[in-house]
Amino acid sequence: MAGVQLKNLEKVYGGTLKAVHGINLDITDGEFMVLVGPSGCAKSTTLRMVAGLEEITAGEIIIGDRRVNDLPPGKRSIAMVFQNYALYPHMKVRGNLAFGLKIAGCSRPEIDAAIADVARMLEIEPLLDRLPKQLSGGQAQRVALGRALIKKPGVFLFDEPLSNLDAKLRASMRVRITDLHRQLKAEGLSSTVIYVTHDQTEAMTMGDRICVMQAGRIMQAATPKELYNHPANLFVAGFIGSPEMNLVDGALEGGDFIVGSQKIAIGSDLERRLSEKPSDAIIGIRPQHFSLAGSEGPGLSARLANAEFMGHEVYLHTELEGRKLVCVVGAGEFEALGRSDIVRLRPDPTKLHVFNKIDGRNVSLRGGSIAA
Template identity: 50%
Template sequence: MAEVVLKKVEKVYPNGFKAVHGIDLHIKDGEFMVFVGPSGCAKSTTLRMVAGLEEITGGEIWIGDKCVNELPPKDRGIAMVFQNYALYPHMTVYDNMAFGLKLQKTPKDEIDRRVRDAAEKLEITDLLDRKPKEMSGGQRQRVAVGRAIVRDPDVFLFDEPLSNLDAKLRVSMRVRISQLHQQLKKEGKNPTTIYVTHDQVEAMTMGDRICVLNYGKIMQVDTPINLYAKPANKFVAGFIGAPAMNIHEAELIMDKDKIAVKVAGLVLHLPEAKAQKVKRYVGKKVWFGIRPEHIKSSETNPNKEEYVTGKITVVEQLGNEEFVYFHVSGTEYISRLDPMKVQGVAREKKYDFWFDLDKCHLFDFESEENISL
């Protein structure tokens, strides 16, 4: 396998639109890297440039020790799995998986060994004689993955491979792909994988690291837990996490000799450690962010002095948790509560919450960079 390095990679279309803005990225040998971001952020365009399906207009792409800018896709040592499966409808599963190897004039016994080995890994051995129209979407996607595996590439590329599947199948397939990656590692193949998705749950559960993109720029590259707990900027904070982080315009002020956040009628005093990090912003506008699970019921922490009373507008009950939407001075917040630990949460009621300000985030109002890390 091989590392993938992007150096100042750009994509400018003939009409002058700049889709990718000088991306620098180092994907380590054997790493599972996920590209995630909203529609139009250039994640698929970047993947297609790595594959050689999209011409780059600036910078360099390296796979292993080769600069592949001028190499056609077939010579880059990559295998790609597409969103729409891209199977040959007139061929059996076996022939679909074997087709690329036949073009490479691989010996028949080696083709058979690779196809049956991949089919066993993906639990599709009993489908080898079927044609694509005789299978479900999930089965077809497994075949598409198997076709990539048999080529034994340096790099696997996945372009939103699960977006056409229903919710239950997406879960089972993302688990299968993650298991496959680990299994290949144990066999010493150390697969380098780039996986594109718009689904942050896929990104958080599958990636060794995640590259968050927006408008053709990298917002942050980090492990899933660091992206969630230590977002580098307001965009990452708002994009990663479901429900999304509560983010509102605020001002840092001095109140009772303490640094506090003044946000939509509330004055929230910051813990000393957090206050010291942002004291240079006192008197300035900032963005205040706090995740739903860090807005808690006052019942769960009776030692807290500062309660926030809000009027509940919606309660979404999910069994093991509930999302509570409430208003304070006309501003909406979302809280994630444990229904087993709280009482009396109901629509149109007033309820006392407390904000765990040790876990809040503050962002520069102009640059939107996180100033509280």
């Protein structure tokens, strides 16, 4: 059983290029932590530093109660699943599973029993005598998973393990991995997971907590719900959620947010949540938090550029004072609207976010919370 602590972790390449900027992260024992972010945000570098495959420039990594900075990967009580499986091509599946245990000096019966257990758990028994080149992508990924499981490590490290699979298989593997994590946890076995992905669906569906990274810095580490409802800054707000949050710049004046010639009424709930009132602000509205207003009453008039039918809902691509807005409304609601070039949109004032345009901070997080 082992938690992981990253303390002021830094990585500098070639003396000048700083890839990781002193990050701090505390992953509790048994937690499923997802590191997510766009390409080049150093999430994989961070994971590789935890694995010991990348040297640390500064800071500390603590696994369990041991400082592992100077320990080789094999002595860190970790197991890793790589993006392209990294199965040993000349060894059969059985050999791939057994390798780590052989190196650890386990006896033949012990190894055989462990292989049988893992093969049964992952349903790879018929594949044991095949070479990696004879496996499909999904099978290879399960073997890679087996190779990690068989070692019974303190921490599992996953480096974009599903990105080489097709969409359907990815969805089923996602469920399999989370089930496996739950099962290990229920059995009282070591189950701390650090999972790297650039896919926010994976992050949102799998993680107990998600650590959003950008340019070698942690933007926010929180539960999926917290990230979605209370993004700490513009980056997280734009990164989490699909379609992504509409970010509209304008000015806060009195009780209104002014966008060009139109106003969005802030309302008392948001007013209460504001920790400051920056004059230059960006307002964040999730596409799902719009409703269609009638021609009378409060609302924003936007030009409808395109409507995408997604079945039970419709994505409206609109233009508001030169700014693009995406709204998700119910198919029935849209049908009732009839054909029109102009739509009247009403954002839910209880679910608005206000960001300081200068530093991107969310200034609407004080006190109250946004209803989920």
